[in-house]
Amino acid sequence: MSSHATPSNDPLWAEFFTLMKWRHIVPGHDLVDTINRLLVKHPVVLDSGRQLRIPHENLAIGVETWELPRLWALIHPKQITDDEPTSTTGAVAVLRWADSEYLIDGRRRINHWHRNAHAGPHRVLVVLEASR
Numbered sequence: 001m002s003s004h005a006t007p008s009n010d011p012l013w014a015e016f017f018t019l020m021k022w023r024h025i026v027p028g029h030d031l032v033d034t035i036n037r038l039l040v041k042h043p044v045v046l047d048s049g050r051q052l053r054i055p056h057e058n059l060a061i062g063v064e065t066w067e068l069p070r071l072w073a074l075i076h077p078k079q080i081t082d083d084e085p086t087s088t089t090g091a092v093a094v095l096r097w098a099d100s101e102y103l104i105d106g107r108r109r110i111n112h113w114h115r116n117a118h119a120g121p122h123r124v125l126v127v128l129e130a131s132r
Helices: 011-021 031-040 043-048 068-072 107-115
Strands: 059-066 092-097 100-105 122-129
Touching: 011 031, 011 059, 011 092, 011 100, 011 122, 031 100, 043 100, 059 068, 068 107, 068 122, 100 107
Parallel strands: 092 122
Antiparallel strands: 059 122, 092 100
């Protein structure tokens, strides 16, 4: 796991950057800015009334494999869609923070897998606080 959110020093960060760059990263933002921007409008965060902001330092990234029920549990009712994903392959991005998990990218893929009973396992990139 990497302690810096830069795609140049870790292949998982590079994969995360590639996953996010086409749809989410706006000019002048890095990956952490992007995660924080997406968290502000995440339905679970909005419903909780909390403000969640992750720092630019002391972050790690890992890869896990999850079955569909665990992924589906991340889908908020407002995130259910019939829209088809651009691709049905590739990792899903999750933030594990403050004893919770937040879907950052992959909503349409998870909905597709759910509609088509594609149980998995599915690859998940997990961003979390690095161990100190």
